[in-house]
Structure formats: C-alpha cells, structure tokens
Amino acid sequence: MQVEWYVSLIQALVVINLVMVTFAYLTLAERKIMGRMQLRYGPNRAGPYGLLQPIADLLKLLNKESFQPTAAIDWLYVLGPFLAAFTALTTFSVIPFGPGWEIGGVYVPGQVADIDIALILIFAIGSIGIYGFIIGGWSSDSKYALLGSMRTCAQLVSYEVSLALSVLGVVIMAKSLSLTAIVEAQSDTVWYAGPQFVGLVVFSLAGTAETARAPFDLPEAEQELVAGYHTEYGGMRFGLYSMSEYINLITLSGLSVTLFLGGWHGPGWEGATWAGPLWFIAKLLILLFLFIWMRTTLPRLRYDQLMRFGWKILLPVAILNAIVTAIVVVAV
C-alpha cells in the first residue's frame, strides 16, 4: 500500500522520540532495579520515586563544559559520538511494531520504513556504528581511550559474526529478509523461539557482547581501562555515547522480539489491531528487564575467556544451527 510522505515523517518523529524516552527511563529502571537487587534504594531524590532523575541527568550533561584534550583531533573527536548516536537511532526505523492501520482513510504502516532487506540493513548500519567508537577512541589521543576502542572493535567484530549467523536459521524458516514477513510467518506457525531456541540463545549472548553489556562489558572495564573509548569525553558528547549504547540495547531487544518472539502478535490471543504495539512493548520491556537482571547477577569475563567463548563456542554453534535448520527445512 502507498504510504504518504507526511505519515512517514510524523511516524519517524514519534518513534524516534519514543525510543529516546524509553532510553531515558531505561537508565532509571536499571539503577532502580540494580539498587533493589543489591539491597539499596537507587535514585530517589529527584521527583517522586526519583522519576525525574533522567531529566536531571540530561540537564546536568547539557550544562557541562564541552572540554577536549589539547592533542585530540577536533573534527574526528566530535564526529565519533555523533556517528554512534546517529546509527543507533536509525536502526529502529525498520523494526515493525504493528500490523498497519487505516486511520481516517490514511494508511499508517506498522513501521517507519518497510524494506525487503531490513535485516541486512540493520546489520549494515550496526557495522557502521562501530566506527563511532573507534574514531572517538583514536582521536582522543589517550592511552586508555585507544586501548578501550581497540577492545571494543575486537569484541564487536568477533561477535558480529555469531550474531549474523544466529539469525540465519530464522531467515531460512521464514524464507525472507523482511522483518514484517518474518513476523507474519511466525503467526502462521509457532514463534521461532521454539524451533530456533539455539538461535535465540546465541543471538542473546552475541547481542549482549555486541552492546558491551555485563558480563561482556570488557570495553569499559573500569579497573583496567578507566572508562574505555569514551575516557576523554564529557558533557553531552559522553551523553551521546551513553545514549547510543542504551539505544543499541533497545534495538537489539526489539529485534529479538521481532525475530524470535512473534513481534506484535499476542500469545495465542490477539485482541484488537491496536493492541499490536502494546504486545510489542510488553515483550520489549520483559527482555530489557532480563538484560538488567543479567548485569546485576553475572561478573565480568576475562578478555581471553571472552575471545575464546566467541570464536570457539558461539560461532560453531551458530553455524551448526544454520546448517541443521537448512537441512530440516529442505527435508520436511
């Protein structure tokens, strides 16, 4: 169906702002939940239950001086966080959150952009996002930042392979690279979390490493690297890096909902068509909670353990899963 340009424009604006609000309150939820799990209160001073904390944080970051090391390379130093935030925000545009609706004679699609090769596009944009981290770390002209960006780069490149291979099983089963087609294919049969359980596990683990979350948060291991690639960053430039990391996590959770958990479909019972986004958001929030839970529970891996796990365990499992899926799909 033809989508009017102003519908896409409004939708892009709404989705991007919703993602940003989710990011802001994800930081609060993370601190609150981690506090509870560690027998602390967490932030509770700004507003009732600390609900204004993200806004206070934002104001603080915006008001800070934009300093930079004298030896830093100006334009690359500024480009780094911009690139990271831009690629993180772009990716969410292809993730479908509803079946599409007819509102007052105007067709409103269930995602900002419906592309045949959405899945490849997400990986392509994600691979560009890595440059934000490398450029930032390199142009800071600092030992810790450089080592941190090297680690980020090595880790992201290693786990990107497993991440891409783990979704191959889903692509083979749905016979499409379009995310809407993958969601539709799951409503016809079962959610792919069942038949592609191995794929889901590999995807979640590789995704955790890809977003540098605990227990794979080697790139910013405080004891070793101060803060990793953004050591020399402060103010809103640091804020952009931090934002891109959280938004990558949100996008990743959205992607796993789409690929493995039936997207906007309810479990057996659908409800009205407008309930689609609600199902999507509910599943998204559950996944985000699991990520936070994992962060409080598991200690950080050692660097050699991380690399060994990625290349010698995760990658073979992902390849095996793709091959077995291909054989089963062709044979049945």
Added chain:
Amino acid sequence: MSNVLVWIIWFLAAGGCLATGVAVVSVTNPFYSALALIGNLASLAVLYLLLAAEFLAAAQVLVYAGAVMVMFLFVVAYLGGRADAPWAGGPPLLRAAAVVAAAALLVEVVVVVGLAWGDNLQEPAEVSDSFGSPAEIGELFVTSHLLAFEITSIVLLVAAIGGVVLGTTPEKEEAE
C-alpha cells in the same frame, strides 16, 4: 522519485566517490586514508541504490565498509605513528600495472562517451521488479554462476586456513 532528485543524489554520490578516492591515495596519514576509503565505499553504495540494487548496496556497506575496513582501521590505529609513511609508490611492476589498469578504465570511459555521443545508447536495459532482490541473486549463484560461486568459496576457505596457519605459533615456542 523525480528526475531532478535522482540527478542531485547522483552528483553528490559521484562527487563523493571521486573526492574520497583522491583522498585515499593523497593523504599522508593512513588513518585518514582508511576513513576516506570507507567514505568511498559508502558513496558507491548510494550509486548502487540509484541503480535499484538495494541488496547489493546493503551488502557492500555490511561487508566492505563494515567488516573489512574495521580491520584496516584496527591495524592502523594499533600501529599508530609507525605506520605514518608518505606515499612511496610501490615497486615498478605495481606502478606499471596501475598505469595499465587506469588506461583500460580511460578507454572504457571514452568508448561509453563516444557511444552516447553517437546516440547508440538510447535503449535502457529492462529491469524487472525482482531485479537485485536476494532471491534472484541467490538463484543466479546456484544456476548460471555456480562455477564462479564455488571457486569463490574455495578461495575463501584457503584464505581462512591461511589465516589460522599464520596466526598459530608453533607448539614448541608456546610459553605455557
């Protein structure tokens, strides 16, 4: 898309291609060279998009601008100042080969311009709806281009094994 918009995008992408291409071989800092090459690959991807080859554009960005160039940047950033060498030009054989390749490209350009001048390029190619889709490309891989596809896979396998061999230190030298 209107024609004017296509022309504007084409000019920007083609200009970006040329500018970054010149930058790759002319800047002295290898880090900037690598960045320029990424820009070059990205503007090529835009040109692919204009040719209705979305899959090719995304794959280009994913494989070359993403995976391959990350390795370049990684090595350059790791070696740091030691890699800062001005353009040396390479061995004579390489220079000769570069001149031959450039001459071949020039001949091609002249031929195309000549054909267009003589009104011999008036019939546009027929592009079907499924042109450039993953399904169609996949089908071509396992039908009419099967041999090339298999040879590529063997070359990749050789490269992977070579990488493992080069990366493994001999048993006796291991300090453990």
